[in-house]
Amino acid sequence: MTPNTPRVFESVSEFIAFRKTISPDITIGFVPTMGALHSGHASLLKKSASENDFTVLSIFVNPTQFNEKSDFTNYPKTWNEDLEVATASEVDFILMPTYEQMYPDQYRYKLSENDFSKKLCGGSREGHFDGVLTIVMKLLNIVSPNCAYFGEKDYQQFKLIHDMAASFFMTVEVIPCPTLREDSGLAMSSRNVRLSGEGKTKAGLIYKIITESKLASEASEKLTSHGFKVDYVEDYYNRRFVAAFLEGVRLIDNVEIK
Numbered sequence: 001m002t003p004n005t006p007r008v009f010e011s012v013s014e015f016i017a018f019r020k021t022i023s024p025d026i027t028i029g030f031v032p033t034m035g036a037l038h039s040g041h042a043s044l045l046k047k048s049a050s051e052n053d054f055t056v057l058s059i060f061v062n063p064t065q066f067n068e069k070s071d072f073t074n075y076p077k078t079w080n081e082d083l084e085v086a087t088a089s090e091v092d093f094i095l096m097p098t099y100e101q102m103y104p105d106q107y108r109y110k111l112s113e114n115d116f117s118k119k120l121c122g123g124s125r126e127g128h129f130d131g132v133l134t135i136v137m138k139l140l141n142i143v144s145p146n147c148a149y150f151g152e153k154d155y156q157q158f159k160l161i162h163d164m165a166a167s168f169f170m171t172v173e174v175i176p177c178p179t180l181r182e183d184s185g186l187a188m189s190s191r192n193v194r195l196s197g198e199g200k201t202k203a204g205l206i207y208k209i210i211t212e213s214k215l216a217s218e219a220s221e222k223l224t225s226h227g228f229k230v231d232y233v234e235d236y237y238n239r240r241f242v243a244a245f246l247e248g249v250r251l252i253d254n255v256e257i258k
């Protein structure tokens with residue numbers, strides 16, 4: 001059977017009005033994204049579709065989490081392909097709000113965390129996680145899902161959102177989903193389209209090196225010797241986290257430390 005095309009909401013108030021019509025015994029799974037959907041997103045959406053009555057996908061490129069304006073303006077926008085992925089992944093509703101709708105206060109209010117969010121990606125991208133936590137809180141309040149799904153590729157983001165939900169006694173269950181990888185080992189990401197074919201193969205070394213090195217410092221040295229510009233390789237919460245540039249593209253990954 002061909003899956004139905006999802007219903008698209010471009011208005012937050014229309015979505016909220018519609019959400020009120022859904023009976024409380026219907027379960028809602030939610031996958032927030034910034035679009036440019038790839039197989040990693042599809043796996044989150046399919047998991048949500050298999051575990052809930054309805055799945056909501058949001059697409060919103062959130063300016064408050066970018067500290068480089070060019071990174072924000074160059075963020076890939078692939079609406080036609082996104083709709084295909086959403087349809088094939090059995091998404092029921094897509095929320096695509098505007099900046100004005102999401103930030104009626106012009107970001108006067110924001111949410112921040114004062115420990116883990118300052119490390120790793122937060123250390124080199126000031127205010128990044130304030131932007132992420134703020135937009136995710138707003139979206140969770142709008143969608144009011146039973147479960148929300150996040151990829152482990154952004155494990156720091158997943159943990160911060162998971163712990164935020166616990167800290168604020170939110171009823172949503174924040175669910176981690178395993179990282180999907182290319183054959184080379186490269187973690188799937190919307191940014192990978194900016195790598196050359198050769199770059200994509202070479203970027204597979206990140207996963208191999210952080211998995212095989214005994215120490216974070218050793219992994220960092222090996223990546224540098226292969227031509228990566230390392231931002232960090234550090235261990236927290238039994239995981240090894242890495243951010244490194246290749247061909248000017250910032251790539252992140254993490255693995256469990258055995």
Ligand code: PAF
Pocket residue numbers: 032033034060062065132135136154157
């Ligand atoms: O992971 C992302 O795509 C974004 O950080 C998120 C969670 C959609 C918030 O803008």
